[in-house]
Amino acid sequence: MQGNGNQTIQGLVGEALRESTDLAQKEFTLFKTEVSQNIRTLFMGLAMVVVAAIFAIAAVMLLTDSLVKWLATVVHSEALAALIVGGVLALIAIGLGLWGRSAMSSSTLTPKRTMHSLKRDAEVLSERGA
Template identity: 80%
Template sequence: MSANGNQTIQGLVGEALRESTDLAQKEFALFRNEMTQNVRTIFIGLAMVVVAAIFAIAAIMLFTDALVNWLATVVHSEALAALIVGGIMAVIAIGLGLYGRHAMSASTLAPQRTVRSLKRDAEVLSERVTG
C-alpha cells in the first residue's frame, strides 16, 4: 500500500509540476502579448507627440510672423520689428538651452537620495560595530 501511496504522491507532484509549467508558460505568453501591446501604445503616443511638435512649430512660425507684422506697424520698420522679435526669441532659446544643459548635468542626475541612504546605512553599521 505504501508503493501505491508513493506512486500517488509522485503522480500528484508530477501533475503539479506539469500544471505549474503550463501556468508559467501561459503567464509568460500573457506577459509577452501585454508588452507587445504596450510597445505599440508607446510608439503611437510617440508618433502623436511628433505630430503635435510639428503643428506647434508651425503655430510658432505663424505667431512670430503675425508679431513681426504687428510690431512693424508700431515701429514703422519691418526690419527693426524682425530684429526685435528675433532677438527676444534668441534670448528665450538661449535661456531654455542653458536651463536644459544644467538639468542634464552629471551632478543633477546623480542618485542623491540613494547616496544619502547608503551613507546613513554605513553610519548605522559602523555605530553598531563600534558600539
C-alpha cells in the same frame, strides 16, 4: 499502501510541476503580448507627439510673423521689428537651452535612491556576516 501513497505523492508532485511549467509559459505569453501592445501604444503616442510638434512649430512661425508685422506698425520699421522679436526669441531659446542642459547634468541623472539602497543592503549583509 505506503507504495501507493508514495506513488500518489510522486504523481501529485509531477502534476504540480507540469501545471507550474504550463502556468509559467502562459504567464510569459501574456507578458510578451502585453509588452508588444505597450510598445505599439508607445510608438503611437510618440507619433502623435511628433505631429503635435510639427503643428506647434507651424503655429509659432505664424504667430512670430504676425508679431513682427504688428510691431512693424508700432516702430515703423519691419527690419527693427524683426530684430526685436528675433532677439527676444533668441534669449528665450538660450534660457531654455541652459535650463535643459542643467536638468540633464550627470548629478541629476544619478540614481541616488538606488545607490543608497544598495549601500544599506551591503551594510546589512556585512553586519549579518560579522
